[in-house]
Structures are given as structure tokens and as C-alpha cells.
Amino acid sequence: MRPLLTVFEKSPDGGQGHARDMRVRWALEEVGQDYDIRTVSFQEMKEPSHRRLQPFGQIPTLETGTVSLFETGAILLHIASEHAGLLPEDDRARAKALSWFFAALNTIEPPIVEREAAGYTVRDRPWFGELLVLLDEKVDLRLRDLSDALAGRDWLCGHFSLADIMMVTVLRRLEGSSLIEKHASLCAYMERGKSRPAYQRAFDAQHALYRAR
Ligand SMILES: N[C@@H](CCC(=O)N[C@@H](CS)C(=O)NCC(=O)O)C(=O)O
Structure with a gap:
């Protein structure tokens, strides 16, 4: 099957x-x-x-x-x-790839989804604007650290891995938003992923x- x-x-x-x-x-x-x-x-x-x-x-x-x-x-x-x-065969590289894989799911995706969900659920509340500022800051903090970690590298762990599939698909949720557009290196990383056959x-x-x- x-x-x-x-x-x-x-x-x-x-x-x-x-x-x-x-x-x-x-x-x-x-x-x-x-x-x-x-x-x-x-x-x-x-x-x-x-x-x-x-x-x-x-x-x-x-x-x-x-x-x-x-x-x-x-x-x-x-x-x-x-x-x-x-996933890399080498133990150290594999551990790194797994760490980034879970970072995409557990550290990067939650604040992005939380921000997106607020747009659906509480957009009409008077305090939405203030909440959005806080949610944007949470996302930006993660993106800045991710951008620093990626500096000078094409992929999270040297070679393309499972971690990049997860991270690129997570980051794509921010496409079209100034939050990601101000990080040229993250946009270039997403485009590298998206250009894979x-x-x-x-x-x-x-x-x-x-x-x-
Ligand atoms: N943590 C789950 C999330 C799954 C998820 O949120 N799926 C969305 C589609 S991308 C869904 O089914 N949404 C409809 C719903 O929750 O009712 C995973 O990674 O598989």
C-alpha cells in the first residue's frame, strides 16, 4: 500500500x-x-x-x-x-537536526500560530491593537534569534534536513508580513526551501x- x-x-x-x-x-x-x-x-x-x-x-x-x-x-x-x-547519519549532526526540528515545532511555531489565531478570534475587541503589539514582539524575538543562528548558513544544520522542511513551512505562515520581510536572511532561507524541486x-x-x- x-x-x-x-x-x-x-x-x-x-x-x-x-x-x-x-x-x-x-x-x-x-x-x-x-x-x-x-x-x-x-x-x-x-x-x-x-x-x-x-x-x-x-x-x-x-x-x-x-x-x-x-x-x-x-x-x-x-x-x-x-x-x-x-536526517544525518552522524550522531552529532543528527542531534542538531533533531533539536532544530523540535525548535521549529515547539519554539517558533507557537507564537506565530498564537498571533494568527488572535486575528481570527479577537480582532473586533477594543484591546486587539495592544495585544497585537505584544504578539508581534514575541514572534520578532524568535525570528531575531533564528536569523542569528542561521547567519552564514544555507540550512539549519549545514546540509538540508527534516529540520528545514519543518522550519520553512512554519515560517511560510508569516509570508507577506513585515515581521518576516524585515529579516532578509530568513526570506532568502524560505526561498531556498521553496526552490527545491x-x-x-x-x-x-x-x-x-x-x-x-
Ligand atoms: N499539531 C498538529 C496541528 C494540526 C492542525 O492544526 N491541523 C489544521 C490544518 S493545518 C486543522 O486540521 N485545522 C482544523 C481544526 O483544527 O479544526 C500537527 O502538527 O499535525
Whole structure:
């Protein structure tokens, strides 16, 4: 069986590749693993049959025929454990790549998502402007440190790795915002990721799906 990936039936971004299946598609393309997709509507995502795969009623999930996974961190680690090329063989380099992989998920993504979520949930409150200043500062602090850590390097750990798939897809949530645009090195890093053929194949596949709907 080819791995089966669940994705949005209709992506809220219309195929801009911000949904989290994009990071899974990219990893699968990097290792040359073909896959199938199953689309789920927002209603189906909350039904027991999908919650058996994803307890929070979200996408993506990956079923391989042997195992079933949810959480993109776990999915990407599984792909890296089954295929060569996404994590370095050398212990020290591998430890570094894993650290950056989790930093993308646990240190960089949360303040970005928190800021984005405030825009959906409390935009009409009188104190939204003040809150946004605080949320912007939290994001900027992380971006400054990330930019310093990346200085002089193309990829987080010397060579391209799983950490870059996670970090680039996380940073893409800020595309078009002055928060990221003021960090030229981070924009260049994102563009390096996006110019990889595997990224482009992954992007085109999800874009074609939503364009057709
Ligand atoms: N931590 C989860 C987050 C999954 C997630 O937030 N998925 C979004 C799509 S990108 C979703 O399904 N949103 C709809 C919802 O939460 O109802 C992961 O990395 O897999």
C-alpha cells in the first residue's frame, strides 16, 4: 500500500500550501515516496471515524498499511526513519537536526500560530491593537534569534534536513508580513526551501487539488 495522507477537502487558503499536509507532502517528495490522498470535509474531520485516526479532529494523518500516525512532527520523523536522506547519519549532526526540528515545532511555531489565531478570534475587541503589539514582539524575538543562528548558513544544520522542511513551512505562515520581510536572511532561507524541486512538486500537487474545486 502507498502511504495515505488525509488533507482538507477545501483548504481555507485555496491552495497556498499553508495547511500542514504540505510539510508531509514535501518530506515524501524529498525521499521519492509516492502517496495517495484522502480528502476530508470539516464535518468529516470531527466525526468518530476520523477521530480514530486524529483524536483532535484535524488533518493531516498518514496511514502506511503498517502504522497510522497523526501530528506532523511524528509523521515527518516516521518518514525520516523509513527513508535515508532527511536526517544525518552522524550522531552529532543528527542531534542538531533533531533539536532544530523540535525548535521549529515547539519554539517558533507557537507564537506565530498564537498571533494568527488572535486575528481570527479577537480582532473586533477594543484591546486587539495592544495585544497585537505584544504578539508581534514575541514572534520578532524568535525570528531575531533564528536569523542569528542561521547567519552564514544555507540550512539549519549545514546540509538540508527534516529540520528545514519543518522550519520553512512554519515560517511560510508569516509570508507577506513585515515581521518576516524585515529579516532578509530568513526570506532568502524560505526561498531556498521553496526552490527545491521536491517542494515544488508538493506545492503543485496540493495547489492542483484546490484549484480544481
Ligand atoms: N499539531 C498538529 C496541528 C494540526 C492542525 O492544526 N491541523 C489544521 C490544518 S493545518 C486543522 O486540521 N485545522 C482544523 C481544526 O483544527 O479544526 C500537527 O502538527 O499535525
